[in-house]
Amino acid sequence: MSDSAQPGPRITEDQVRHVAKLARLHPTDAQVGHFAHQLDAILDYVAKLSGVDVEGVEPMPHAIDTVNVWREDEPAPGLSPETALGNAPQRDGEFFATPKVLGDGGGA
Amino acid sequence: MDVAFATIAQLKQALADGATAESLARATLERIAAIDPALGAFREVIGDAAIARAKSIDGDGASGPLAGVPIAIKDCMCHVEGTTACSSKMLEHYRSPFTATAVERLEAAGAVVVGKTAMDEFAMGSSCENCAFGVTRNPWDASRVPGGSSGGSACAVGAGMVAAALGSDTGGSIRQPASLCGVVGLKPTYGRISRWGLVAFASSLDQIGPFTRTVEDAALLSSVMFGKDPLDATSADLPVDGDLTDVDRDPGPMRIGLPKQYRLEGANDPAVDEAVERAQKAFEAAGAEVVEVDLPHTEYGIATYYVVATAEASSNLARFDGVHYGHRSPGVDDLVELYSKSRSEGFGEEVQRRIMLGTYVLSAGYYDAYYNRALKVRRLIRGDFDAAFDAVDAILCPTATGPAFEIGAKTDDPLAMYLNDVYTVPASLAGLPAVSLPGGFAQVDGKPLPVGVQLIGKAFDEARLLRLARVVERSADHASARPDLGALAGAG
Numbered sequence: 210m211s212d213s214a215q216p217g218p219r220i221t222e223d224q225v226r227h228v229a230k231l232a233r234l235h236p237t238d239a240q241v242g243h244f245a246h247q248l249d250a251i252l253d254y255v256a257k258l259s260g261v262d263v264e265g266v267e268p269m270p271h272a273i274d275t276v277n278v279w280r281e282d283e284p285a286p287g288l289s290p291e292t293a294l295g296n297a298p299q300r301d302g303e304f305f306a307t308p309k310v311l312g313d314g315g316g317a
Numbered sequence: 318m319d320v321a322f323a324t325i326a327q328l329k330q331a332l333a334d335g336a337t338a339e340s341l342a343r344a345t346l347e348r349i350a351a352i353d354p355a356l357g358a359f360r361e362v363i364g365d366a367a368i369a370r371a372k373s374i375d376g377d378g379a380s381g382p383l384a385g386v387p388i389a390i391k392d393c394m395c396h397v398e399g400t401t402a403c404s405s406k407m408l409e410h411y412r413s414p415f416t417a418t419a420v421e422r423l424e425a426a427g428a429v430v431v432g433k434t435a436m437d438e439f440a441m442g443s444s445c446e447n448c449a450f451g452v453t454r455n456p457w458d459a460s461r462v463p464g465g466s467s468g469g470s471a472c473a474v475g476a477g478m479v480a481a482a483l484g485s486d487t488g489g490s491i492r493q494p495a496s497l498c499g500v501v502g503l504k505p506t507y508g509r510i511s512r513w514g515l516v517a518f519a520s521s522l523d524q525i526g527p528f529t530r531t532v533e534d535a536a537l538l539s540s541v542m543f544g545k546d547p548l549d550a551t552s553a554d555l556p557v558d559g560d561l562t563d564v565d566r567d568p569g570p571m572r573i574g575l576p577k578q579y580r581l582e583g584a585n586d587p588a589v590d591e592a593v594e595r596a597q598k599a600f601e602a603a604g605a606e607v608v609e610v611d612l613p614h615t616e617y618g619i620a621t622y623y624v625v626a627t628a629e630a631s632s633n634l635a636r637f638d639g640v641h642y643g644h645r646s647p648g649v650d651d652l653v654e655l656y657s658k659s660r661s662e663g664f665g666e667e668v669q670r671r672i673m674l675g676t677y678v679l680s681a682g683y684y685d686a687y688y689n690r691a692l693k694v695r696r697l698i699r700g701d702f703d704a705a706f707d708a709v710d711a712i713l714c715p716t717a718t719g720p721a722f723e724i725g726a727k728t729d730d731p732l733a734m735y736l737n738d739v740y741t742v743p744a745s746l747a748g749l750p751a752v753s754l755p756g757g758f759a760q761v762d763g764k765p766l767p768v769g770v771q772l773i774g775k776a777f778d779e780a781r782l783l784r785l786a787r788v789v790e791r792s793a794d795h796a797s798a799r800p801d802l803g804a805l806a807g808a809g
Contacts, residue, residue: 220677232631232676233638234669235657248674250732255620255678255687261694268692269699271521271551272507272748273776278550292414298645305640308650 219249320344320387322477322799325534328386338385342371342429345387349432349478352802357453358463358472359389362432366398371429382541384427389473389482392433393440394420394525395514403516404448405438407643407663417514418546419483419525426541434469434482438665439634440490440518442466443737446728447667454724455497456800458764461721464494467528471498474528475767476802481529481538485515487522488622489716489741492753495528496716496769499755499798501786502528503535506777507748508553510539511546519629520551522622522745530796532786535752536562539779558780568784573600574610574709579740586719588768592756596713596770599792600785610705610712614697615743621698622742623735624678624691631675637663670731699747702773711785712773715740716753720766740771750774752786755795765798 220228225245229236236244290303299306318331320341328341346364353359367387374385390396393403395413402408420430437447445453445468453468455461456476463472467484470491474482475498484491486504495502503526510525517523527538543557560566575597580590597607639645639659646658661669678687705712717737727734744751756770770789774782790796 224677225673228673228677228680229657231680232672233635233653233656233660234664234672235654235661236669240666240669244670244673247670247731248677251623251674251735252677254732255624258617258620258624258690258694259686261614261617261690261697263690263693263697266693266696268689269696270692272746273551273553275508275551280547288414295414296411296642298639298643307640308652308655310652 219252220245318344321348322530323480324530325383325386325480325537326531328480332385338371338374338429339368341385342367342387342431345431345479352476353478355454355459356456356472356476357451358434358469358476358478359432360392360402360404360435360448360450360469361399363399363430367429367431374427374429379427381425381427382537383423386428386481387431387479388423388428389432389434389470389479390420390430391467391470391482391484392436393485393516394483395516396420396430396433398430399433401433401516403439404436404450405663405665405668406449407637409449409644411642413514415514418511418548419542420514422542423538431479434467434473436469437466437667439516439630439668440466440485440487441630441667441671443489443493443734444722444727445469445494446724447665449665452724455721456802457499457766458721461723461766462497464497464717464721466490468494470528471495471500471502474498474500474530476800481527481534483525484528485523485525486745487518487626488745489738491526491528492716492741492751492769492771493737495753497721497767499767499795499800500528500530501532501535501752501754501796502526503539503752503779503783504744504750505539505543505779506553506750508551509750509777509779510542511549511552513546513548517633519626520633521629522626532564532754532783532790533562536564536783539783543779553777555777561780561783564783564787566784568781568788571600571603571605571785571788572709573597573605573607573785574705574712575607576610576612576615576705576712576714578612578615579714581739584718585715586759586768588757588759589715589717589719592768592770593713593715595793596756596789599789600713602792603788605788608709610709612701612705612743614694614701617694618698618743618746619735619739621691621694621746622738623674624687625695625746627671627675628679628688629675631672631679634664634668634672639663667731695746698743702743702747702749706775710775711782714771714773716769716771717741720759720761720768744773749776750779750782752782754786754789757793757795758798767795
């Protein structure tokens with residue numbers, strides 16, 4: 210039963226670095242070791258789920274049965290640009306300012 | 318009037334007898350100023366806004382069901398007054414351009430928000446020790462935690478600073494602190510109260526609910542907040558029982574289930590088991606049939622929860638990028654570095670740990686083994702409850718395994734902290750309503766520490782759940798017990 214495959218080795222420091230990169234976090238080397246140790250213990254505990262027989266069970270992503278809800282696509286009042294930018298840590302006129310994305314700035 | 322330890326019902330009586338909303342707001346603010354420095358229940362007090370609002374209520378002669386009643390809201394509920402910080406450096410200066418629907422409904426009913434209560438950062442924690450701006454203390458023993466994540470709200474009501482406060486519950490964050498602070502805490506059915514304006518932690522689990530000193534007051538706040546909101550597509554389009562506030566109504570034939578899995582061998586403080594036994598006897602004395610029920614997947618609740626909740630959190634908290642709002646790392650000229658440095662500087666350690674756990678269980682190669690499997694076990698947990706509710710109307714069990722623990726006792730061991738939630742996460746995963754009630758006291762080091770009992774109901778059956786809660790409440794007057802706050806002076 211493919212579902213019950215063991216979840217593989219517990220987490221290493223290299224995996225913590227990889228996950229931190231995916232999560233856009235920037236842990237220090239000391240934090241990496243610390244997180245690896247703690248996440249390892251948590252994943253070890255969570256591995257008990259592999260012992261449950263879930264053959265034929267549908268995943269339950271929502272707490273209650275829900276159906277998609279549509280609304281009419283009609284214009285309605287929203288936040289003004291000034292309000293929307295009110296919490297921006299850095300702005301440029303009516304825009305949120307970011308470091309340069311293309312070219313010399315490197316970016317992604 | 319003396320607002321200390323007042324209930325909403327008593328405040329309403331005082332208002333009917335001629336007290337002004339302004340006088341209640343001022344008395345409440347004075348009480349907070351006098352005792353909160355030693356407790357830390359409030360992250361921010363919005364005194365000027367509260368006084369202005371109370372004056373306008375006095376001027377209008379407003380007659381809503383909460384007209385002039387001071388309340389507190391948890392720091393993760395958007396509000397146009399003051400800041401909405403989620404007790405995080407990430408949102409320390411965030412001023413919301415709108416107010417959460419639940420808060421807006423209470424304000425429309427006349428409630429006066431006096432402040433934002435401290436919480437575990439982004440609602441992640443069970444002790445209020447993960448707050449970026451200092452810990453919150455338990456009013457019954459200031460060396461102990463108030464529980465979490467809604468610990469500030471539980472403390473504010475438990476210390477008699479406000480008659481009511483809002484919390485949010487993802488895996489027990491209303492019920493567990495209610496138990497530890499000796500107050501009533503209700504987590505309604507998922508979908509009963511709009512999540513619009515509640516800063517998201519785990520969207521399939523998050524639910525707003527009230528902290529109060531009495532079941533009657535919890536019902537009153539619920540009656541104002543419950544109901545469909547077009548701004549939250551997951552809010553339930555179901556009628557709200559018009560008799561919700563009539564908690565003294567006969568609940569009818571009562572069948573109460575005791576899950577055998579909630580008496581883990583050696584896990585519970587004896588005072589917790591005694592509290593459940595007392596509640597059981599109260600039901601029996603009121604004519605209830607009490608039977609054992611089987612919830613066989615209970616032991617998988619915590620593991621399931623910490624996969625599902627962290628997965629959802631890792632997605633929800635991706636919005637904090639240092640660009641649109643919140644903390645931005647200074648002097649960074651690379652976009653990805655801006656994201657990651659802003660997030661690592663803005664988020665505390667527990668939040669980062671959960672984001673990483675959630676990212677891991679959703680990542681390639683692990684999604685099926687962890688996330689998808691947890692969603693399947695979640696359905697089995699829901700199935701346990703469905704089967705049990707064929708035979709009973711409500712389930713009686715502990716809220717937490719013991720009374721409040723000492724500050725610092727579990728901070729180095731996240732897993733031990735997570736296991737606090739063993740009795741509260743199953744109802745969260747199943748989306749069911751559950752209430753924690755004062756159940757008695759444990760005597761620890763010569764001090765009484767509250768312990769709660771939990772009642773879990775059928776989906777959208779809050780009216781009956783609260784009537785059943787009232788049966789327990791009527792049997793023992795734990796709510797009138799008050800912490801000795803005189804001891805606080807030296808505790809700060």
